[in-house]
Amino acid sequence: EAGVAQSPRYKIIEKRQSVAFWCNPISGHATLYWYQQILGQGPKLLIQFQNNGVVDDSQLPKDRFSAERLKGVDSTLKIQPAKLEDSAVYLCASSLESGRPLHFGNGTRLTVT
Amino acid sequence: AQSVTQLGSHVSVSEGALVLLRCNYSSSVPPYLFWYVQYPNQGLQLLLKYTSAATLVKGINGFEAEFKKSETSFHLTKPSAHMSDAAEYFCAVSKTNDYKLSFGDGTTVTVRA
Numbered sequence: 001e002a003g004v005a006q007s008p009r010y011k012i013i014e015k016r017q018s019v020a021f022w023c024n025p026i027s028g029h030a031t032l033y034w035y036q037q038i039l040g041q042g043p044k045l046l047i048q049f050q051n052n053g054v055v056d057d058s059q060l061p062k063d064r065f066s067a068e069r070l071k072g073v074d075s076t077l078k079i080q081p082a083k084l085e086d087s088a089v090y091l092c093a094s095s096l097e098s099g100r101p102l103h104f105g106n107g108t109r110l111t112v113t
Numbered sequence: 114a115q116s117v118t119q120l121g122s123h124v125s126v127s128e129g130a131l132v133l134l135r136c137n138y139s140s141s142v143p144p145y146l147f148w149y150v151q152y153p154n155q156g157l158q159l160l161l162k163y164t165s166a167a168t169l170v171k172g173i174n175g176f177e178a179e180f181k182k183s184e185t186s187f188h189l190t191k192p193s194a195h196m197s198d199a200a201e202y203f204c205a206v207s208k209t210n211d212y213k214l215s216f217g218d219g220t221t222v223t224v225r226a
Binding site: 004009040041042043044045048056091093095098099100101102104105106107109 | 122154155156157158159162203205211212213214215216217218219
């Protein structure tokens with residue numbers, strides 16, 4: 001089966017600019033997650049979707065981050081405006097349903113200068 | 114809230130030597146525990162998981178981990194390191210079955226020829 005697809009792989013922007021990341025989960029996977037992985041740290045959950053509804057966004061900095069999963073398939077994560085501390089790898093993961101193992105994409109590495 | 118602590122951010126082993134990566138957890142309820150591996154510029158891959166069945170869990174690539182409730186530990190071992198084991202390893206915990214993962218900060222393994 002095809003894995004979780006993410007794009008772009010790399011992105012460099014200046015602070016205060018906007019950026020968007022895209023994720024295409026494994027076909028049929030109802031649950032989708034976005035994680036932020038800062039260098040030297042483990043991934044931190046930003047948001048969890050079940051189909052096109054948000055299950056948990058308690059760790060999402062909502063003043064600058066937003067995410068959507070229209071039609072319950074693809075998802076986009078947006079940062080506006082970006083700060084230096086947003087430099088990280090953004091990982092998307094999906095699972096068949098909540099309570100099933102996660103499958104991770106290769107991530108998008110964001111550098112904010 | 115559950116969390117994990119990985120002892121040692123870097124481990125260096127000789128090829129053929131034992132690999133031992135330490136993970137301690139804190140959880141108010143019996144947890145699910147996981148080990149993931151991340152190769153450079155890739156997403157996370159599940160090595161093994163503990164879900165309250167057998168305390169000794171065998172995973173892929175010759176790795177295994179033992180759940181010790183008395184020590185609140187879930188250390189990862191491999192009897193004989195291979196060059197291909199060079200990667201970053203993450204311990205993670207979730208509540209019983211929601212797979213909402215909290216990760217440790219990771220341990221980078223280097224293998225010396």
